[in-house]
Amino acid sequence: xxxxxxxxxxxxxxxxxxxxxxxxxxxxxxxxxxxxxxxxxxxxxxxxxxxxxxxxxxxxxxxxxxxxxxxxxxxxxxxxxxxxxxxxxxxxxxxxxxxxxxxxxxxxxxxxxxxxxxxxxxxxxxxxxxxxxxxxxxxxxxxxxxxxxxxxxxxxxxxxxxxxxxxxxxxxxxxxxxxxxxxxxxxxxxxxxxxxxxxxxxxxxxxxxxxxxxxxxxxxxxxxxxxxxxxxxxxxxxxxxxxxxxxxxxxxxxxxxxxxxxxxxxxxxxxxxxxxxxxxxxxxxxxxxxxxxxxxxxxxxxxxxxxxxxxxxxxxxxxxxxxxxxxxxxxxxxxxxxxxxxxxxxxxxxxxxxxxxxxxxxxxxxxxxxxxxxxxxxxxxxxxxxxxxxxxxxxxxxxxxxxxxxxxxxxxxxxxxxxxxxxxxxxxxxxxxxxxxxxxxxxxxxxxxxxxxxxxxxxxxxxxxxxx
Numbered sequence: 001x002x003x004x005x006x007x008x009x010x011x012x013x014x015x016x017x018x019x020x021x022x023x024x025x026x027x028x029x030x031x032x033x034x035x036x037x038x039x040x041x042x043x044x045x046x047x048x049x050x051x052x053x054x055x056x057x058x059x060x061x062x063x064x065x066x067x068x069x070x071x072x073x074x075x076x077x078x079x080x081x082x083x084x085x086x087x088x089x090x091x092x093x094x095x096x097x098x099x100x101x102x103x104x105x106x107x108x109x110x111x112x113x114x115x116x117x118x119x120x121x122x123x124x125x126x127x128x129x130x131x132x133x134x135x136x137x138x139x140x141x142x143x144x145x146x147x148x149x150x151x152x153x154x155x156x157x158x159x160x161x162x163x164x165x166x167x168x169x170x171x172x173x174x175x176x177x178x179x180x181x182x183x184x185x186x187x188x189x190x191x192x193x194x195x196x197x198x199x200x201x202x203x204x205x206x207x208x209x210x211x212x213x214x215x216x217x218x219x220x221x222x223x224x225x226x227x228x229x230x231x232x233x234x235x236x237x238x239x240x241x242x243x244x245x246x247x248x249x250x251x252x253x254x255x256x257x258x259x260x261x262x263x264x265x266x267x268x269x270x271x272x273x274x275x276x277x278x279x280x281x282x283x284x285x286x287x288x289x290x291x292x293x294x295x296x297x298x299x300x301x302x303x304x305x306x307x308x309x310x311x312x313x314x315x316x317x318x319x320x321x322x323x324x325x326x327x328x329x330x331x332x333x334x335x336x337x338x339x340x341x342x343x344x345x346x347x348x349x350x351x352x353x354x355x356x357x358x359x360x361x362x363x364x365x366x367x368x369x370x371x372x373x374x375x376x377x378x379x380x381x382x383x384x385x386x387x388x389x390x391x392x393x394x395x396x397x398x399x400x401x402x403x404x405x406x407x408x409x410x411x412x413x414x415x416x417x418x419x420x421x422x423x424x425x426x427x428x429x430x431x432x433x434x435x436x437x438x439x440x441x442x443x444x445x446x447x448x449x450x451x452x453x454x455x456x457x458x459x460x461x462x463x464x465x466x467x468x
Contacts, residue, residue, distance in 0.1 A: 125154040125187075126449050128442060129217040129226035132161030133196035134233020136431050140169040142232065145438020147178055150187050152439065153446050158226050160191045160217040191216060196233050199431060203236035206244065214238055218245045221424045228445040230416065232429030232438070239277055242422040249457055254278045255421030256289045257360070257428060258296060259367055263351035270348060271297055272311075272356045275363035275417060283326040286310070286357050287334065291460055292420040293355035294337040299451040300418075300444075301354065309343030309353035311362060317342065323359065331357075374405070416441030418448060420457070425449055 130146055132139045139161050146157045159166065170176045182188040194211035197203075206215055214233055218241045220226040231238045239255060248255060258273035273289050274281070290308050297306035310327055312320045317328050319342065331339045343356050348366070358366070381398075416437070419426040427445045430437060448454075 125156050126228070126446060127156045127158055127220075127226045128445050129158045129160060129191075129220040129229045130442075131196065131213045131217045131229070131231035131233055131238075132159045132166060133193065133213040134231040134238075135429065135433050136199070136232075137434060138196070138232065139166050140173050141434040142438055143170060143179070144173060144175060145433075145435035146188065146442070147175060147182060148435060149439045149442040150182060153443055155442060155446050156186070157188045157442075158191050158217075158220055159188060160193045160213045160220070162195070163190050163192050166190060191220070193217075197237040199234050201234060201237065203234065203240040206237050206241045212237075212241075214241045215245065218242060218424075218426075221426075222246045227449045228425035228427065230427045230429060230438075230441050230445055232416075232431060232433040232441075235276065235428050235431075238426065238428055239419060239422075242419060242424065242426050246422055246424040249421055249423055249460065251460060252288055252292070252421040254281070254285050254288070255419055256285075256292060257363075257417045258293060258420050259363075259417040261349060261370060263349050265351050268303070268351060268354070269301070270351070270353055270356055271301070272348065272358070272363055272366065273420065274358065274360040275367045276360045277419070278360040279364075280361070281323065281359040283323060283330050286323070286327045286359065287330045288421070289357040290331055290334070290337060290339075290355065292457065293357060295456045295460070296418065296420060296448075296453060297354045299453045299456055300447050303354050305338050306354035307338050307340040307352070309340050309347070309356045311348070311356050311358035311366075312342035312344065315342050315344060327357075377405070378403070416444055418444065423454075425454060 130142065132142050132146075135142055143159065143166060146159060149155060150157060167176065167179070170179045179188070183190065193213040193216040194209060196213045197205050197209065206212060209215070214231050214237055217226075217229050217231065218238075221229050222245050229242075235257070239257075243255065254274075255277060256274035257277045258271050259275045260269040261272050263270050271293050273293050278285060290310075294306050294308060297303045308331065310324065310331055312324050312328075314320070317332075318325075320328070324342075328342065340353055343353050345366070347353065348356055416427040416429040416433075419428055425445055425448045427441050427448075429441045433441070
């Protein structure tokens with residue numbers, strides 16, 4: 001009986017040690033940003049509660065010991081009561097600690113954001129053309145993502161590619177039966193095409209190879225057989241195909257690639273454009289990017305009054321190169337959106353801005369840097385976690401959360417970027433896209449169509465600045 005009592009008394013000690021471990025390892029707790037203050041508060045509350053529970057147990061045990069010396073039968077009753085107190089205290093401490101410490105982590109690992117709020121009951125099924133041969137791993141993972149997206153969103157897919165290769169890929173990954181079922185249900189259609197434009201080929205190759213998969217997919221949009229197009233292939237080729245086949249919006253000199261970056265508030269990502277379409281820009285181009293981004297943030301991100309920022313090396317309006325200075329003047333005088341001034345690199349992910357504009361050279365460096373952050377952060381945390389039993393306990397609690405944080409910071413996990421400024425909905429996927437990224441990109445395409453982005457983008461033609 002004494003041994004069992006000692007084991008039960010050790011329960012609150014184990015909880016207290018775990019709390020102390022979380023306090024000491026600031027390298028772990030600091031990564032959760034906004035969750036840090038909640039975690040510290042939870043640790044204090046849990047510590048006090050566990051400490052109180054320990055006092056109650058100690059007192060109860062002393063009483064049990066004294067009574068046991070005189071009346072053995074009464075001692076058993078007292079010890080059982082003490083054990084019940086320990087159990088209740090441990091339960092209370094767990095219930096208090098877990099919501100405050102781990103709920104912020106759960107919020108971080110939740111991949112849903114503002115784009116996930118698709119009202120399927122009010123949406124009609126739309127056709128999306130997919131370049132099934134574009135991407136490092138095509139066509140298998142692209143097809144897998146399309147089949148998953150069909151079951152989750154009100155969309156139909158026109159899958160463009162070499163049909164024999166597509167069917168062979170479906171057979172290898174065990175999706176042949178599902179593919180045939182979706183074809184029979186008229187939710188997926190296979191469209192034959194030639195070979196894709198390679199990742200290392202020049203974008204102008206789209207003019208010579210009219211039967212390339214991206215050209216066939218783009219023609220479906222031009223002929224109103226699809227309302228959006230997605231490709232994880234050569235992004236330059238996709239942009240060239242979009243310009244040659246569906247054209248630019250009137251008044252837009254250069255289309256821009258807009259990518260969503262995560263911020264502290266996962267329900268409010270920031271749109272950064274351009275992230276690679278135009279390496280050399282004029283002030284007027286960046287002005288147009290701001291106009292395009294403002295409409296996108298209103299329609300798709302559902303931000304009533306988006307705050308526009310100009311990526312620069314300082315907040316002061318006198319900072320920056322010649323491009324930044326001249327662009328600042330243009331954006332400051334624009335009355336159709338809310339210009340918040342210069343945005344430093346450290347402010348991009350802060351949530352202070354809804355749209356950040358920059359030239360494609362800078363934006364692409366920023367994008368590629370963000371892609372590496374998740375993996376590097378996870379490696380640092382692995383090396384900083386203590387060895388032995390403490391490290392194993394911490395890793396057991398945090399492993400799945402850290403992996404999800406990595407995915408949240410890795411832009412490749414967010415699917416695709418919208419090509420803004422062309423006369424149609426075009427979503428560009430990462431070259432290494434797999435099924436999860438495809439699903440995310442198709443959700444983005446559906447959201448853009450469902451919110452009438454093109455109708456509002458065409459209203460830009462009426463702005464005097466675009467006609468001057």
